[in-house]
Amino acid sequence: MTGSESCIISLRGITKYYNGEAVLRGINLDIHDKEFITLLGPSGCGKTTTLRIIGGFVTPDEGDVYFNGKRVNDVPPYKRPVNTVFQKYALFPHLNVYDNIAFGPRLRKMPESEISRRVKEMLELVNLRGFERRSVNLLSGGQQQRVAIARALINDPKVLLLDEPLGALDLKLRKDMQVELKRIQQQMSITFIYVTHDQEEALSMSDTVVVMDMGEIQQIGTPEEIYNEPVNAFVADFIGESNILDGIMVDDLDVVMFGRHFKCLDKGFAKNEPVDVVVRPEDIDIVSVEEGMLSGVVTNVTFKGLHYEIIIDIEGFKWMVQTTDYWPVAAVVGIKIDPDAIHVMKKSKYSGAFGDYSSFSDEHEKLSEPDAKPEQPPAEEEIVD
Amino acid sequence: MNKSSIGARLAAAPYLVWSVLFVVAPLLMVVYYAFTDDSGNFTFLNFAQLGSYSDVFVRSIWFSLIATVVCLVLAYPVAYLIAMRHERTQRVLVMLIMLPMWMNFLLRTYSWMAILEDTGVINSILSKLGLSPVHMINTPGAVILGMVYNYLPYMILPIYSVLAKLERSMIEAAQDLGANRWQVFTRIILPHSMPGIASGLTMVFVPSVSTFYISQKLGGGKFDLIGDTIERQFQTSYNYHLGAAISFVLMVLILVCMAALNKFAADDEGGLLI
Ligand SMILES: Nc1ncnc2c1ncn2[C@@H]1O[C@H](COP(=O)(O)OP(=O)(O)OP(=O)(O)O)[C@@H](O)[C@H]1O
Ligand SMILES: [Mg+2]
Numbered sequence: 001m002t003g004s005e006s007c008i009i010s011l012r013g014i015t016k017y018y019n020g021e022a023v024l025r026g027i028n029l030d031i032h033d034k035e036f037i038t039l040l041g042p043s044g045c046g047k048t049t050t051l052r053i054i055g056g057f058v059t060p061d062e063g064d065v066y067f068n069g070k071r072v073n074d075v076p077p078y079k080r081p082v083n084t085v086f087q088k089y090a091l092f093p094h095l096n097v098y099d100n101i102a103f104g105p106r107l108r109k110m111p112e113s114e115i116s117r118r119v120k121e122m123l124e125l126v127n128l129r130g131f132e133r134r135s136v137n138l139l140s141g142g143q144q145q146r147v148a149i150a151r152a153l154i155n156d157p158k159v160l161l162l163d164e165p166l167g168a169l170d171l172k173l174r175k176d177m178q179v180e181l182k183r184i185q186q187q188m189s190i191t192f193i194y195v196t197h198d199q200e201e202a203l204s205m206s207d208t209v210v211v212m213d214m215g216e217i218q219q220i221g222t223p224e225e226i227y228n229e230p231v232n233a234f235v236a237d238f239i240g241e242s243n244i245l246d247g248i249m250v251d252d253l254d255v256v257m258f259g260r261h262f263k264c265l266d267k268g269f270a271k272n273e274p275v276d277v278v279v280r281p282e283d284i285d286i287v288s289v290e291e292g293m294l295s296g297v298v299t300n301v302t303f304k305g306l307h308y309e310i311i312i313d314i315e316g317f318k319w320m321v322q323t324t325d326y327w328p329v330a331a332v333v334g335i336k337i338d339p340d341a342i343h344v345m346k347k348s349k350y351s352g353a354f355g356d357y358s359s360f361s362d363e364h365e366k367l368s369e370p371d372a373k374p375e376q377p378p379a380e381e382e383i384v385d
Numbered sequence: 386m387n388k389s390s391i392g393a394r395l396a397a398a399p400y401l402v403w404s405v406l407f408v409v410a411p412l413l414m415v416v417y418y419a420f421t422d423d424s425g426n427f428t429f430l431n432f433a434q435l436g437s438y439s440d441v442f443v444r445s446i447w448f449s450l451i452a453t454v455v456c457l458v459l460a461y462p463v464a465y466l467i468a469m470r471h472e473r474t475q476r477v478l479v480m481l482i483m484l485p486m487w488m489n490f491l492l493r494t495y496s497w498m499a500i501l502e503d504t505g506v507i508n509s510i511l512s513k514l515g516l517s518p519v520h521m522i523n524t525p526g527a528v529i530l531g532m533v534y535n536y537l538p539y540m541i542l543p544i545y546s547v548l549a550k551l552e553r554s555m556i557e558a559a560q561d562l563g564a565n566r567w568q569v570f571t572r573i574i575l576p577h578s579m580p581g582i583a584s585g586l587t588m589v590f591v592p593s594v595s596t597f598y599i600s601q602k603l604g605g606g607k608f609d610l611i612g613d614t615i616e617r618q619f620q621t622s623y624n625y626h627l628g629a630a631i632s633f634v635l636m637v638l639i640l641v642c643m644a645a646l647n648k649f650a651a652d653d654e655g656g657l658l659i
Contacts, residue, residue: 057557077560084561090554094576103572104562155562 006032008158008191009054014063016049016215023049025215027063031159031193032208036185038194040202041212042238047195048087050212051161054193056080082159083152087167089144091136097123097147098132104155122150125184142173149184159191166201178205199239203227211235232345236278237354243284243319244354247277247344255344258294258315262337266344276345281322283341286310292334298327311357318356415636418629431630438614438631445611446638448525448600449593452532453540456589457582459533460540464581465574467541468548475549482538494531494602501527501603523605531599536592540585547581548574583646591639611635 007030014027024046031037039047052058053065056077064071072080083104091100098119105115123129126146131139136147145165152160165181166174182205185192196202202209203223211218211226211234219231230236233244247257252267257277269275289295296314310321312333319335327333422428467478485493500506501521508518521527551574559573597612611631618628 055561057560076565077557078563078565082561084558086554086558086561088554090552090558092555092558092573094579103559103564107563107568107572151562 008033008068009193010066010069011050011053012064012066014050014053014060014065016046016053016058017061023215024053024060027215027217029210029217029220031191033158034189034191035207036182036192036194036205037208037210038196038202038206039210039212040196040199040238041218042197045212046215047197047212048163051084051163051193051195054159055082055084055161081157082161083155083157084161085145085148085152085163085165087163087165089148091144091147091151093137095136096132097128097134097136097139100136100147101151101154103151108155118154119150122154125153125187126150127180141168142177145169145177149181153184153188157190159193160185161193161195163195164197165194166196174201181205203239211238213238229343230278230345232348233276233278233350233352233354234348236276236343236345237350241281241320241322242354243279243281243317243356245277245279245317245356246351247275249273249275249344253339255342258317260293262293262342263339264342264344265339266342269344269346274347276347276351278343278345279319279337279341281309281320282307283337284319284321284323285336286312286321286323286325286327287334287336289332289334291336293336295332295334298329298331298333301327301329318358320357415629415632418625419633422626431626432634434627435630435634438611441609441611441614442634442638444608445594448529448532448608448610449590449596452529452536452593453586453590455529455533456537456540457586460537460544460585461578461582464541464544464548464578467545468551479542479545482541485534486538490535491598493535494599497527497531497534498522498602501530522603523607525604525608527603528600528608528610531603532589532593532596535596535599536589539588539592543584543588544578544581547578551577583649587643587646590642594639595635 009029009031011027011029014024015022016024027046027050029050039050041047049058053060056072056075056079059073065073067075067081092103095103101119101122102115105118110118119132120129123131126149128143128146128150131143131147136144139147145168149160149165162181166177169177178201181192181194194202194205203226206223208220209223209226210220213234219226219235221229226235226239230239230242236242236244245257247255247262249266249269250256250261250272252269253264255262255264255266255275255277294314296312296319298310299313299318300311302309304322307322307324308326310323310327312319312321312335314335321335419431420427420429422430463482467475467482470478498505502508503518503520503522505522507521511518555573555577556569559569564572595612595615596610597616600606600608600610600613615628615631615635618624618631622628
């Protein structure tokens with residue numbers, strides 16, 4: 001996939017300042033033909049700005065944007081072969097559904113008979129057959145969303161930019177639209193550049209996920225790579241649940257945590273290099289103390305439907321474990337971690353920022369003790385009595 | 386009925402009284418005078434005399450139409466430029482636009498006399514520059530200028546207010562779909578501003594067509610307009626019945642114009658006027 005012939009958009013060293021502050025820093029990104037690529041990151045990390053730079057609505061302060069190898073920094077939006085589905089849809093209120101969708105083709109002087117055929121086709125694609133004459137102001141959020149997609153797709157863009165297109169929809173509709181968007185992308189076989197801050201959405205829809213934070217790309221990879229091999233504590237924490245521990249890589253395939261040696265599959269670190277270690281909650285087995293590599297006390301149990309979420313306090317570090325077996329609070333248990341469940345990462349600026357689940361279990365302990373009134377001083381209670 | 390609706394009616398009562406007193410009553414008076422003679426008998430005779438005023442009607446409508454169009458041409462770019470500024474700048478600029486409206490109408494008209502007169506401000510400047518004087522006062526142009534000057538803010542403000550509401554994302558969406566600047570203007574901005582334009586057209590045309598005094602002062606009494614004629618019937622000829630009949634026809638004319646404009650705006654937007 002590194003061949004430049006399949007790479008239709010490239011960002012090279014993109015930096016953007018707003019009010020003297022860098023909101024994007026040295027963004028390098030290659031986007032390939034027919035790829036579903038997702039920009040994922042917390043609010044304010046620069047996803048929309050990146051998308052707007054590709055669309056031509058924002059000019060980068062440093063760096064270059066290439067379409068098919070041609071520099072397009074100064075090409076205005078209306079001359080770029082991409083179309084956008086805006087966060088708030090931005091449908092034209094003075095036009096009905098048909099005229100909204102026909103907007104692009106009319107600018108290109110497509111004959112009206114063909115426009116009519118194409119609009120029909122698009123409405124079918126987005127499941128809005130028969131909506132031609134409706135006013136866009138009276139459509140539901142999900143329907144407006146579909147009109148916005150149809151209005152963009154009718155122009156046969158090579159690339160469709162979508163900025164949190166499902167952000168305003170409720171959960172059920174969101175799930176349905178995720179499936180539908182994926183179907184549309186495959187049916188039209190075009191590139192989707194998708195922006196979201198919902199990691200589940202990103203993992204389930206994308207070919208490639210770009211994890212961003214504070215204006216920088218943290219990691220680019222397939223959903224599996226991002227999930228199984230996060231490059232730093234930020235990515236590990238942002239994508240799914242994770243226990244992030246301090247460790248020392250004493251040798252290849254041998255990491256020390258809590259003063260004990262664990263076998264792992266990672267190598268290539270310096271001898272005795274301090275590292276961050278990620279262990280996913282679903283990769284941990286709860287066993288008896290004798291069988292366990294580490295042992296501790298269950299402090300919290302939450303039923304999640306498919307599994308239990310169990311917090312275990314091991315020498316002060318609160319681990320999260322997801323298992324189908326039930327263990328009661330206060331049980332003393334051991335945990336077992338297979339070598340392939342351990343993922344070792346280099347230390348980064350995020351080290352120490354994320355760790356165990358102590359805040360999580362604190363909250364839950366308070367909730368699970370209905371008769372505890374820690375906020376009330378005992379003296380007052382006596383007066384009341 | 387329940388308490389709240391009685392309360393609501395009580396609260397509305399002053400407005401009801403107000404509108405009966407100041408809107409309905411004068412209208413009924415006009416209708417009454419228009420259709421009666423001196424002894425109070427029903428008659429159409431007042432309207433039969435209107436034929437001799439047809440040139441006044443035509444001139445009034447013609448002058449007002451020109452003034453309205455000139456206002457539109459001047460106001461649109463101004464409104465657009467204001468709406469594109471930062472919000473704080475917008476507020477200041479709108480204040481500046483409204484400033485002359487706080488000055489007395491007669492005063493404003495008198496100042497234009499001083500500016501346009503044969504020995505007025507403009508001509509003194511011209512003669513100082515060694516140029517030959519231009520005769521401006523007492524021409525149709527001066528009358529129309531007076532109308533434009535007095536009613537221009539009524540065109541700028543409604544257009545500005547619809548343009549200020551246009552979301553930036555609409556323009557970006559149009560550009561994204563392939564519209565260049567001109568196409569963005571004709572296909573998004575202009576249709577979006579139609580309700581404002583329609584409202585501005587009425588708000589300029591209606592007072593222009595019924596205006597008096599401007600023509601007497603800036604036209605030197607050579608270009609009688611409907612407003613002046615009506616005024617004369619009431620002030621000097623004391624022919625209330627003829628004055629009312631002219632007023633009545635003028636009212637019908639204005640209503641027809643407004644209905645036409647409303648329809649024209651509704652076709653585009655489905656929006657309301659004023
Ligand atoms: N036009 C602008 N002027 C000033 N600052 C801006 C502008 N646009 C964006 N920013 C700032 O740039 C940063 C990145 O913004 P951006 O909209 O790209 O974030 P985002 O990742 O899309 O966030 P969200 O998920 O909340 O939409 C933010 O701190 C934002 O305040
Ligand atoms: Mg955003």
